[in-house]
Amino acid sequence: MRQSRSLRNSLRFRLAAIFACFGAFVSVILAAGLSIAAHDQSRELMDETLYAEIDDTHNRRARNPYALPPSTVSIHGYIFAKGNGTDGIPPELTRLSLGLHQLAISEIPYRVAVVDKGTQRYVMLFNEINQRQREEQFWIYWIAATLLMTLVAGGIGWWLSGRIVAPVIELSRRVGVARLEDEPEDIAKGFLDDEIGKLARAFGGYLKRMKSFSERERAFTADVSHELRTPLAIIQGAVELLEDDERLEERQRQRLARIDRAARQMVALTATLLILARESNDREASEAQCDVADVVKDVVEAHRYLARPDVVLELACNAAPRIAAERSLLGIVVANLIRNALNYTERGKVFVLLDEHCLSVVDTGRGIPGEEIGKVFDRYFKGSESAGEGIGLSLVKRICDRHGWHIAIDSQADVGTTARLLFTREQNNEVRDLDAILTSP
Numbered sequence: 359m360r361q362s363r364s365l366r367n368s369l370r371f372r373l374a375a376i377f378a379c380f381g382a383f384v385s386v387i388l389a390a391g392l393s394i395a396a397h398d399q400s401r402e403l404m405d406e407t408l409y410a411e412i413d414d415t416h417n418r419r420a421r422n423p424y425a426l427p428p429s430t431v432s433i434h435g436y437i438f439a440k441g442n443g444t445d446g447i448p449p450e451l452t453r454l455s456l457g458l459h460q461l462a463i464s465e466i467p468y469r470v471a472v473v474d475k476g477t478q479r480y481v482m483l484f485n486e487i488n489q490r491q492r493e494e495q496f497w498i499y500w501i502a503a504t505l506l507m508t509l510v511a512g513g514i515g516w517w518l519s520g521r522i523v524a525p526v527i528e529l530s531r532r533v534g535v536a537r538l539e540d541e542p543e544d545i546a547k548g549f550l551d552d553e554i555g556k557l558a559r560a561f562g563g564y565l566k567r568m569k570s571f572s573e574r575e576r577a578f579t580a581d582v583s584h585e586l587r588t589p590l591a592i593i594q595g596a597v598e599l600l601e602d603d604e605r606l607e608e609r610q611r612q613r614l615a616r617i618d619r620a621a622r623q624m625v626a627l628t629a630t631l632l633i634l635a636r637e638s639n640d641r642e643a644s645e646a647q648c649d650v651a652d653v654v655k656d657v658v659e660a661h662r663y664l665a666r667p668d669v670v671l672e673l674a675c676n677a678a679p680r681i682a683a684e685r686s687l688l689g690i691v692v693a694n695l696i697r698n699a700l701n702y703t704e705r706g707k708v709f710v711l712l713d714e715h716c717l718s719v720v721d722t723g724r725g726i727p728g729e730e731i732g733k734v735f736d737r738y739f740k741g742s743e744s745a746g747e748g749i750g751l752s753l754v755k756r757i758c759d760r761h762g763w764h765i766a767i768d769s770q771a772d773v774g775t776t777a778r779l780l781f782t783r784e785q786n787n788e789v790r791d792l793d794a795i796l797t798s799p
Contacts, residue, residue, distance in 0.1 A: 369526065370519040377515020378508050385504040393496065400489055401469070405458055408471035408482045411435065415482075416475045427480070432488065436481040440474065451481045525554040533561050540565070586628045593621045619660055623693070629686045648685045650781075651678040654712055657692045661700060668705035677714040681781050687757050691765075694750040695719040695777045702775070717779040726769035734767055 411428055415435060418425040427435030436447050448463055451470070459470040461483075469484040532545050545562040549555035597618045601611065658673045665671045681688075699708045699721040706722030726734065733739045737752040758765045758779070769775040 370516070370523045373519030373522065374512050374515035377518070378512030381511025381515075382504055382508040385500075385507040389500040389504065393493075393500070396496065397493065400493075404469045404484045404486075404489070405471065407433070408458075408469065408484055409473070412471060412473050412475075412480045412482050415480065416478075419478075427482075432485050434483045434485070436483075437478055438481075439477055440479050447481075451483075454481065525549060529554060529558050529561070532558075536561075536565055586624065590621050590624050590628070594618065594625075597621065616663065619663075623660075626686045626689055647680040648683045648688055649678065649680055650688065650717070651675045651712055653685060653688050654692055654710065654717065657689055657696060658710055661693065661696050664697065664700040665708070666700075666704060669700065669703050670707045671700065671710075672707065673710045673712075675712045677712060679712075679714055679781065681761075683761050687761070691754050691757050691763075691779065692717065694754050695779070698750065699723065699775065699777070706774075715781050717781075719777045719779075720774065722774040725771040725773050725775055726767070727771055731767065731769055735765075 411433055412435070415425070415427050415437070419437070427437050429435070436451060438447055438452075450461060450463060451472075454461070454470060454472045456472050456474060459472065461468050461470050463483075467486040467490065469486055471480075471482045471484075473480045473482075529545070529549070536545060543562060545565065546555065546558040549558045597614055600606065600614055601618075606614070654675065655673065658671065662671055695717075696708070696710065696719055699719050703721040703723035708719070708721045711718045711720070730739075734751050735755040737749065739752075754765060757763075762782075764780040764782075765777070766780075767775060767777045
């Protein structure tokens, strides 16, 4: 069904349909013109024949008063004195005026000519049955010819349209497989200097601009990430030196620990940005196997300080899956999900569950309004109660798309939010009933 709809919407099909309609239109116009001309011509021939028979009959009767009018399958004549002597003549004929008439007698159509010759009235009839049968045959031939002309025109249109749209199809194929690292000139190579060639060169110019923009973006991201390493290393070194100072109070050490965690998160983030700044077509996963449970445990422990006094942060690792991915990228995804859950949960529980194919983060927070749930992965989108910049979840979605993971968020206002990260596209049958876990003591 989808293929047939696609075929009907194709440019080639529409061009062929236009040719077919044009052929049918021309056939109808020609047939209508021929039909009218043939009908008028046959009527003129019948009238000339009737008048010729009347003249011939009158001449024969001038030579022989007892000569009878013609009586054949096609032509039949009557002669009677004007005003009387109409016995044996159909009454329809006696009431006719001079001239030509169209008449049906006993359901047989006739062309009738009435002429006065002296005291005699001549009535000559031409049987039109054969003529009408020929006209019906003509209409049958016309319908068949119209259908044939339509098919021929459609076939020719299909062939010609294939020749016409072939450059468009080739251009569409080249644009569809074009990559940023390709040369822009390759798209327009081989096209003539016509409208398609101009369109191909326009696509080439657009690809060139996109390539330049992508290179500038990657260079900027790589440069910024690289330049951040030095000040972050200095911060970490200073924190380590300060932590060795025995004169520090416990509150000061807690603050240093927070600075250290923030610096480490920045280091991980810069590493992530460097990885994402690689070639955009590099979709192959890293050869190194990442221990998901180890990453999740580290992230959970690193974010416990965000939990409010009335919030319980729990972790359950029912499996220890290993996936082909960069550890820093997985850490960024898990950290964003856990950080969001802790930031928007004022009381209750944040539960992190790891199964063989799925990581679930469930909270009893304020939830996400229904009209905003479909936009949470949009870059720079901020909810009505969000205090962030709208980047975290868009970065999560970008990393998931890179590795072929599936991220889904379900939420109910004032009930809570469930975020599920599936490491495969298939639904995991081992995901537990998280609602029951949340309501458990």
